[in-house]
Amino acid sequence: xxxxxxxxxxxxxxxxxxxxxxxxxxxxxxxxxxxxxxxxxxxxxxxxxxxxxxxxxxxxxxxxxxxxxxxxxxxxxxxxxxxxxxxxxxxxxxxxxxxxxxxxxxxxxxxxxxxxxxxxxxxxxxxxxxxxxxxxxxxxxxxxxxxxxxxxxxxxxxxxxxxxxxxxxxxxxxxxxxxxxxxxxxxxxxxxxxxxxxxxxxxxxxxxxxxxxxxxxxxxxxxxxxxxxxxxxxxxxxxxxxxxxxxxxxxxxxxxxxxxxxxxxxxxxxxxxxxxxxxxxxxxxxxxxxxxxxxxxxxxxxxxxxxxxxxxxxxxxxxxxxxxxxxxxxxxxxxxxx
Amino acid sequence: xxxxxxxxxxxxxxxxxxxxxxxxxxxxxxxxxxxxxxxxxxxxxxxxxxxxxxxxxxxxxxxxxxxxxxxxxxxxxxxxxxxxxxxxxxxxxxxxxxxxxxxxxxxxxxxxxxxxxxxxxxxxxxxxxxxxxxxxxxxxxxxxxxxxxxxxxxxxxxxxxxxxxxxxxxxxxxxxxxxxxxxxxxxxxxxxxxxxxxxxxxxxxxxxxxxxxxxxxxxxxxxxxxxxxxxxxxxxxxxxxxxxxxxxxxxxxxxxxxxxxxxxxxxxxxxxxxxxxxxxxxxxxxxxxxxxxxxxxxxxxxxxxxxxxxxxxxxxxxxxxxxxxxxxxxxxxxxxxxxxxxxxxxxxxxxxxxxxxxxxxxxxxxxxxxxxxxxxxxxxxxxxxxxxxxxxxxxx
Numbered sequence: 001x002x003x004x005x006x007x008x009x010x011x012x013x014x015x016x017x018x019x020x021x022x023x024x025x026x027x028x029x030x031x032x033x034x035x036x037x038x039x040x041x042x043x044x045x046x047x048x049x050x051x052x053x054x055x056x057x058x059x060x061x062x063x064x065x066x067x068x069x070x071x072x073x074x075x076x077x078x079x080x081x082x083x084x085x086x087x088x089x090x091x092x093x094x095x096x097x098x099x100x101x102x103x104x105x106x107x108x109x110x111x112x113x114x115x116x117x118x119x120x121x122x123x124x125x126x127x128x129x130x131x132x133x134x135x136x137x138x139x140x141x142x143x144x145x146x147x148x149x150x151x152x153x154x155x156x157x158x159x160x161x162x163x164x165x166x167x168x169x170x171x172x173x174x175x176x177x178x179x180x181x182x183x184x185x186x187x188x189x190x191x192x193x194x195x196x197x198x199x200x201x202x203x204x205x206x207x208x209x210x211x212x213x214x215x216x217x218x219x220x221x222x223x224x225x226x227x228x229x230x231x232x233x234x235x236x237x238x239x240x241x242x243x244x245x246x247x248x249x250x251x252x253x254x255x256x257x258x259x260x261x262x263x264x265x266x267x268x269x270x271x272x273x274x275x276x277x278x279x280x281x282x283x284x285x286x287x288x289x290x291x292x293x294x295x296x297x298x299x300x301x302x303x304x305x306x307x308x309x310x311x312x313x314x315x316x317x318x319x320x321x322x323x324x325x326x327x328x329x330x331x332x333x334x335x336x337x338x
Numbered sequence: 339x340x341x342x343x344x345x346x347x348x349x350x351x352x353x354x355x356x357x358x359x360x361x362x363x364x365x366x367x368x369x370x371x372x373x374x375x376x377x378x379x380x381x382x383x384x385x386x387x388x389x390x391x392x393x394x395x396x397x398x399x400x401x402x403x404x405x406x407x408x409x410x411x412x413x414x415x416x417x418x419x420x421x422x423x424x425x426x427x428x429x430x431x432x433x434x435x436x437x438x439x440x441x442x443x444x445x446x447x448x449x450x451x452x453x454x455x456x457x458x459x460x461x462x463x464x465x466x467x468x469x470x471x472x473x474x475x476x477x478x479x480x481x482x483x484x485x486x487x488x489x490x491x492x493x494x495x496x497x498x499x500x501x502x503x504x505x506x507x508x509x510x511x512x513x514x515x516x517x518x519x520x521x522x523x524x525x526x527x528x529x530x531x532x533x534x535x536x537x538x539x540x541x542x543x544x545x546x547x548x549x550x551x552x553x554x555x556x557x558x559x560x561x562x563x564x565x566x567x568x569x570x571x572x573x574x575x576x577x578x579x580x581x582x583x584x585x586x587x588x589x590x591x592x593x594x595x596x597x598x599x600x601x602x603x604x605x606x607x608x609x610x611x612x613x614x615x616x617x618x619x620x621x622x623x624x625x626x627x628x629x630x631x632x633x634x635x636x637x638x639x640x641x642x643x644x645x646x647x648x649x650x651x652x653x654x655x656x657x658x659x660x661x662x663x664x665x666x667x668x669x670x671x672x673x674x675x676x677x678x679x680x681x682x683x684x685x686x687x688x689x690x691x692x693x694x695x696x697x698x699x700x701x702x703x704x705x706x707x708x709x710x711x712x713x714x715x716x717x718x719x720x721x722x723x724x725x726x727x728x729x730x731x732x733x734x
Binding site for chain 2: 039140218219228302304307
């Protein structure tokens with residue numbers, strides 16, 4: 001009965017969409033809560049404490065409800081349609097990223113042949129939303145923030161893609177599922193396998209740095225830069241439109257970490273587990289790996305100050321991109337030799 | 339359609355006739371802005387990220403303290419003047435009280451002088467900790483703030499234990515300091531001194547302050563990004579600093595070894611062994627570093643003062659109704675923000691005829707237009723923050 005229903009394309013699509021729609025707020029809440037608590041730990045604070053009874057677990061839910069209650073303010077001079085679409089576009093980029101993440105053998109919403117390429121391309125849509133938000137707000141701080149975001153996108157899209165090219169060369173496929181299988185079967189079927197972070201460590205580091213920049217998190221949060229631009233492109237947003245940006249940030253953080261975990265850390269795969277075991281354990285393993293990367297991002301955020309706009313560009317064009325190119329050449333040679 | 343070589347060359351010679359209009363943008367930073375330390379307003383003319391003209395607009399916090407002082411009695415004035423620079427409220431009282439005492443030719447008891455000195459240095463530590471903590475925040479690093487403010491809280495608790503106020507102690511009296519329980523109290527004879535255990539606790543707190551200085555140095559000085567953001571940014575040459583009347587740590591960061599605690603004798607600083615730290619280049623980094631060193635020196639001074647504090651009365655003999663004899667004087671002191679001076683003119687009445695307040699922050703921010711010419715927008719914040727001003731101290 002259920003199998004019959006699921007074999008219908010539209011039913012399956014609806015189920016998948018529902019799951020993604022449910023997963024995103026959950027991932028956002030988990031990452032957001034981790035950020036609240038971890039930052040508190042790092043700063044000798046307690047963090048959220050009262051909401052929900054224990055450990056303040058319901059703090060972000062309460063925050064979310066608060067945002068819904070707030071007035072949705074649109075500035076008088078704003079470009080109204082653009083101003084209103086922008087948060088949705090940002091969230092769309094975040095949602096679309098989830099489609100290709102493999103959670104276990106066969107547990108993927110859509111295993112595209114160009115999976116990793118799609119993921120990196122679709123994540124840039126968010127930045128267009130950010131630029132729209134900055135432009136439409138009719139606020140000078142927002143405008144500077146939006147333009148900074150655009151500059152950042154151009155500078156960091158390249159190292160992000162180039163860092164992954166090494167992985168693609170090694171795996172011989174762009175499908176994320178294929179990349180996981182390539183890592184699991186590196187030393188033949190049933191072998192110990194090899195997470196690509198070991199041969200591709202340089203690529204991994206570049207990917208994480210560029211991912212931080214894509215997420216506009218400290219040390220690359222110039223588009224927001226509270227102390228300079230008040231709140232950057234978010235300055236004029238309030239209520240649930242602001243919540244959209246908020247949710248997109250945390251969901252993006254989770255999704256990009258999942259891509260990094262899949263490409264470099266073996267994704268849902270763990271040595272010693274069989275295919276059927278991975279079907280059940282896969283999602284947990286992936287989440288565990290993602291949380292390690294999320295922890296890294298939170299750690300950076302609360303340790304580093306932000307760079308200046310020109311230093312950010314210097315880092316991308318003079319360091320990351322050349323190193324990534326050298327990495328690709330080295331990987332290519334390695335592949336041929338092996 | 340194929341394009342031959344000549345057409346291509348022709349195309350490359352065509353110039354665009356339309357002039358794109360790229361007017362400058364006037365960016366209003368403040369009065370309500372996260373990094374303007376209150377209600378400073380900067381009108382910046384920016385071209386993209388580059389700003390080529392900045393004019394500070396002040397006066398949003400003018401409270402007229404100079405005029406208010408003319409209609410108050412001397413004991414009442416300390417109440418308002420420690421609201422000038424509220425981050426180090428206690429230190430504001432000292433030059434004014436000393437000015438009044440000089441005109442009255444009062445001899446302040448040794449113990450009272452030592453207590454004043456200890457509390458002034460504690461106010462300096464509290465003020466510098468706020469700066470050293472909040473400056474990385476302006477560059478985007480949030481965590482140092484919590485480390486430093488935790489220790490500042492300890493210092494403020496001690497200050498509160500003695501004076502009854504964290505920010506606005508109002509503790510100095512002409513001729514000495516306020517007895518702990520108030521002059522009219524029943525317990526007057528029992529408790530006319532510092533709270534029990536204050537000195538021992540202060541010594542411990544100073545040890546912690548020195549530790550947190552090391553922690554801050556680890557966290558901030560070892561951070562490549564902070565160094566990249568502050569080194570060589572906002573350099574003030576010594577001559578320019580002197581020309582604009584920049585004083586205090588900002589001046590010393592430029593390499594000028596000038597500290598009023600060494601030059602003037604308003605408190606017995608000459609009895610202790612301490613140094614005046616100076617910077618090398620006068621950039622944002624040096625200004626941060628000099629203040630960190632000053633915290634260490636202040637902690638050193640306090641520890642020595644605790645060791646050698648004499649016993650004795652807290653108050654010189656003064657008449658019940660305080661009248662300052664006719665005359666005028668200028669007393670300046672090294673406040674955490676820089677040189678603070680009071681020009682006091684007395685006509686012999688209950689209050690001053692005129693009280694001119696020279697506050698450090700006002701002169702320190704007057705250098706902003708010179709300093710901010712041609713810098714990037716993020717550097718505006720980095721430079722502004724490094725001058726460590728308080729708006730109450732600018733507008734008075």
